[in-house]
Amino acid sequence: MIALLLRDLKLAFRAGGGFGLGLAFFLIVTVLVPFSVGPQSSLLSTIAPGVLWLGALLACLLSLDRLLALDWEDGSLDLLATAPLPLEAVVSIKALAHWLTTGLPLVLAAPFLGVLLNLPVPGFFWLVISLLIGTPAMSVIGTFGAALTVGLKRGGLLLSLLVLPLYVPTLIFGAEVARRGATGMETQTPLLMLAGITAATIALLPFASAAVLRINLR
Amino acid sequence: MSIAAKTNTLWEYANPRKFLATSERVLPFFWMSSLLCLVVGLTWGFFFTPDDYKQGSTVKIIYLHVPAALMAINCWLMMLATSLVWLVRRHHVSALAARAAAPVGIVMTLIALATGAIWGQPMWGTWWAWDPRLTAFLILFLFYLGYVALWEAIEDSDTAADLTSVLCLVGSVFALLSRYAVNFWNQGLHQGASVMRAAAVTGADTEEKVSNIYFYPLLLCIIGFVLLFITLVLYRTGTEIRARRIKALLARERLNG
Amino acid sequence: MIPDLGKYADAVLWSYAASLALLIALVVFSVMRGRKVRMEMEKVENRMTRNG
Numbered sequence: 001m002i003a004l005l006l007r008d009l010k011l012a013f014r015a016g017g018g019f020g021l022g023l024a025f026f027l028i029v030t031v032l033v034p035f036s037v038g039p040q041s042s043l044l045s046t047i048a049p050g051v052l053w054l055g056a057l058l059a060c061l062l063s064l065d066r067l068l069a070l071d072w073e074d075g076s077l078d079l080l081a082t083a084p085l086p087l088e089a090v091v092s093i094k095a096l097a098h099w100l101t102t103g104l105p106l107v108l109a110a111p112f113l114g115v116l117l118n119l120p121v122p123g124f125f126w127l128v129i130s131l132l133i134g135t136p137a138m139s140v141i142g143t144f145g146a147a148l149t150v151g152l153k154r155g156g157l158l159l160s161l162l163v164l165p166l167y168v169p170t171l172i173f174g175a176e177v178a179r180r181g182a183t184g185m186e187t188q189t190p191l192l193m194l195a196g197i198t199a200a201t202i203a204l205l206p207f208a209s210a211a212v213l214r215i216n217l218r
Numbered sequence: 219m220s221i222a223a224k225t226n227t228l229w230e231y232a233n234p235r236k237f238l239a240t241s242e243r244v245l246p247f248f249w250m251s252s253l254l255c256l257v258v259g260l261t262w263g264f265f266f267t268p269d270d271y272k273q274g275s276t277v278k279i280i281y282l283h284v285p286a287a288l289m290a291i292n293c294w295l296m297m298l299a300t301s302l303v304w305l306v307r308r309h310h311v312s313a314l315a316a317r318a319a320a321p322v323g324i325v326m327t328l329i330a331l332a333t334g335a336i337w338g339q340p341m342w343g344t345w346w347a348w349d350p351r352l353t354a355f356l357i358l359f360l361f362y363l364g365y366v367a368l369w370e371a372i373e374d375s376d377t378a379a380d381l382t383s384v385l386c387l388v389g390s391v392f393a394l395l396s397r398y399a400v401n402f403w404n405q406g407l408h409q410g411a412s413v414m415r416a417a418a419v420t421g422a423d424t425e426e427k428v429s430n431i432y433f434y435p436l437l438l439c440i441i442g443f444v445l446l447f448i449t450l451v452l453y454r455t456g457t458e459i460r461a462r463r464i465k466a467l468l469a470r471e472r473l474n475g
Numbered sequence: 476m477i478p479d480l481g482k483y484a485d486a487v488l489w490s491y492a493a494s495l496a497l498l499i500a501l502v503v504f505s506v507m508r509g510r511k512v513r514m515e516m517e518k519v520e521n522r523m524t525r526n527g
Contacts, residue, residue, distance in 0.1 A: 082390040144388065148368065148381055156369050158364075162385065165360040166392045172399040193402070197395065208388050264491065276483045282494040327502045329494045336490040340483050446498070450505055457509040460516045467519045471526075 001085065001093060011070075022059040022102045023109055029055040030113040041118040047179030048117035049127060055113070055137060056106045056131055057167055058216035064101050064142040064163065065149075065156045067094060068213075072150050081217050087210040095136075095143040095206070103135030119182060130194060134174035137198040140205050141166045147209040151216045169197055178199020232309035234459045241452045248449040255442030263435040270432075279337045281436055285443035286329035290358065293323035293447065297365075298390050301383035311455065313379035314462065316386065318454035320366050322447060327359045348399040357396045361389045375462055 033051050034044060059123035070156040071077040080090050107198065110131055111124050149155030180187045231237050263281035270277035297316040304313040334352065335345045346352065368385055372378035 028338070148385060149371075151377075154369055158367055161360075161367055162364045165357055165364060165390070165396075165404075168357055169392065169395040169399040172396075172403045176276075177404060190402070205388070208384055212381060212384050215377055218377070239515065260491075264487075274483045275487050278487050279490045282490060287493065325497050329497050332497070333490040336486050336493070340486050383506045450501065452510055454505050457505070457512050460512045464512065464516050464519050467516075467523055471519075471523065 001089060004080075004085070004090065004093050005097055008094065009100060022063050023105050025062050026059040026106055027113065028108060029058060030116055033117065045118035045120055045182075048114060048119040049123055049182050051117060052110050052113060052119070052127060053131070053134075053171060053175040053178060056110060056135065057171055059106055060102055060135065060138045060142060061160055061163060063098065064138045064146050065159055067098050067143060067146040068150045069155070073103050076147070077150075077213075078217060081214070087213055088206045091143055091147065091209040091213065092140075092206045093200075095139045095209075098138050098143065099139040103131075103139050107131045122180030122184055123178060126187055127178045130174045130177035130181070130191070133191070133195050133198055134170050137201045138167060140201045140209075141170070144205050144209040144212065147212040147216065150213070156193060172195065173197065179200045232307070232311050234311055234463075237311050238456055238459060239318065241456050242314045243448065245452055245456075248445060252442055252445030252449050255438055259435050259438030259442050263432075263439060267431055267435060271340060276337050276340055277432065279333050280432065281439045283330060283333040283337065284436060285440045286326045286333065287355070288440060289443050289447050290323055290326040290330050290355070292444075293319050293326060294358065294361075294390070294393070297315055297323070301386040304379055305383050305387075310379075310462065311459065313383065314458035315455045316382070317369050317379075317449060318458050319447075319451045320362060320369070322450050324359070324366065326443075326447075326471055327355060327362060331355055331359065348404055350397075350404055353400045353404070354393075354397045357392075357400075358393060361393055365389065375465065449455070 021095060030051065033047075033055075037043060037047070068077065071080070081087055083090075110127055111119075112177065114124055114127055142163055145159050145166070148162060149159045152158065173190045176190040177187050177194060231240065260281055264278055267278065269275045289343070297319050300312045300316040300319075303309060331352075334355075338347065339345050365382055365385060368382050369378055372381060
C-alpha cells in the first residue's frame with residue numbers, strides 16, 4: 001500500500017504539469033475575481049470565503065481526469081486489479097495521493113490568496129480548517145467520478161457534470177464555516193456537518209468507486 | 219406459498235418478450251385514461267375553479283406545478299428502485315426502464331421549475347429565489363442531466379446500465395444530503411407541502427391547506443400525471459428493449475457474416 | 476370562453492402554454508423514436524429470417 005502511495009506521489013511530481021497546475025489555476029481564479037466584480041475591498045472581503053472555496057473546488061476538479069486515466073492507458077490499472085491488494089484499498093490510496101498532491105497544497109495556499117481578497121483576520125483560521133476538513137471529501141468523491149468515466153475517450157467534461165452535483169453538500173457546509181468564521185459567528189454546526197460528510201464519504205464511497213472500477217475493467 | 223406465487227407473477231415481466239406483449243395490450247388503455255384525466259382535470263381547474271382571494275388567478279398554476287414536482291421526485295425514486303433491481307437480479311427490462319424514465323423526469327423537473335418561476339414572479343416579486351426547495355430541485359435537475367449524459371456516453375449497454383445504476387444510488391444519497399444542506403444554508407420562502415399533509419386533507423389544521431374546491435381537480439391532475447408517467451415509461455421502455463434487440467441482432471449478423 | 480384571469484392572466488396562460496408544450500414535445504419525441512426503432516427492428520428481423 002505504501003509502495004503504491006509512494007509511486008503515485010512520485011509520478012505526480014515527475015509528470016510536472018499535474019502537480020503545479022491546480023495551484024496555478026487556483027491563483028488565476030482568485031486574481032480574476034476582482035477584475036470581474038470590482039476592486040472595492042468591502043465587497044471582496046464579503047465574498048472572499050466563498051470565492052476561495054469555489055476556486056479550491058474547481059482546482060480540485062481540474063486534476064481529476066488524470067487521476068486514473070494514466071494508469072488506465074498504460075494498463076497498470078489491470079495489474080492493480082489483479083494484485084492481492086483489494087481494489088477498495090487501491091482506490092483509497094489513489095484518493096489519498098490526489099489529496100496530498102492537490103488538496104493539501106490548496107489548503108496551504110488559501111491563506112495567501114485570502115490576503116489578495118481582503119479576507120477578514122478571523123477568517124484565515126476557519127478557512128484553513130474548513131478546507132482541511134473538506135478537501136479530502138472532494139478527492140474521494142472525485143475518485144468515484146474518475147472511476148465512472150475512466151473508460152471513456154472524452155470523459156473530462158462528463159466527469160465535471162457528474163462530480164459537481166456531488167460536491168454540493170461539501171461546498172455548502174465548507175463555505176458556510178468559512179463565511180461564519182470570517183464574520184465572527186459560531187461555526188460549530190456546519191463544521192460538524194462538514195466533518196460528518198467527509199468521514200462518511202471516506203468510509204463508504206471507496207466501495208462504490210471500486211465496484212464501478214471493476215465494471216469498467218470487465 | 220402464495221407469496222412465492224405472487225413474486226413469480228411480478229418477475230415474469232422481467233422477460234422482455236412478455237413485457238412487450240403485455241405493455242402492447244395495456245398501453246392504449248393507459249394513453250386514453252391519462253389523456254382523459256389530464257384533459258378533465260386541467261379543464262376543471264382552469265375554467266371552473268374560483269380565484270384565490272390572496273393569489274388571484276395564479277392559483278390555477280397549482281394544477282401543473284404540484285403534479286409535475288411530485289412526478290419529478292417519484293421518477294427518481296422509481297429509477298432508484300429499478301437500478302437496485304438491475305444490480306441485484308440483473309433483469310434488463312429494469313435497467314432499460316430506468317433509462318427510459320430519466321428524460322421524463324427531466325421534463326417534469328423543467329415543468330415544475332418553469333411554472334414555479336412564472337408563479338413566483340407576481341407572487342414573490344422574483345422569478346427565482348435561492349430558496350431551499352427551489353435550489354434542491356435545481357440540484358435534482360443537475361443529477362438527472364449527469365445520469366442521462368452517462369447513459370449516452372457509454373457504448374456497451376450492460377456496462378452503461380451498471381455504471382448508471384451505481385451513479386443513481388450514490389446520487390440519491392447525495393441528493394438527499396444536498397436537500398438538508400440547502401435547508402440549513404437558507405431559510406425558505408416556499409410554503410410547506412400543503413397538499414399531502416394528512417391534517418390538511420382532513421381539515422384538522424386551518425393555517426395553510428388547499429381547500430376542497432381546489433383539491434378535487436388537483437387530485438385528478440395528479441392522477442393524470444401519474445398515468446401519463448406510467449404510459450410514457452412503459453412505451454419508452456418498449457422502445458429501449460427494441461433498440462437493444464436491434465443491437466444484438468446486428469452483432470449476431472456481423473459475427474455470422 | 477376564457478375565464479377572467481384578472482391581472483395575472485399572463486402568468487397563468489404562460490405557465491399552461493409552457494407546460495403543455497413541454498409535455499406534448501416529450502410525447503411526440505417518444506412516439507417518433509418508438510416508431511423509428513420499431514420499424515428498424517422489423518427490418519432487421521425480416522432480414523435475419525430471410526438469411527436464416
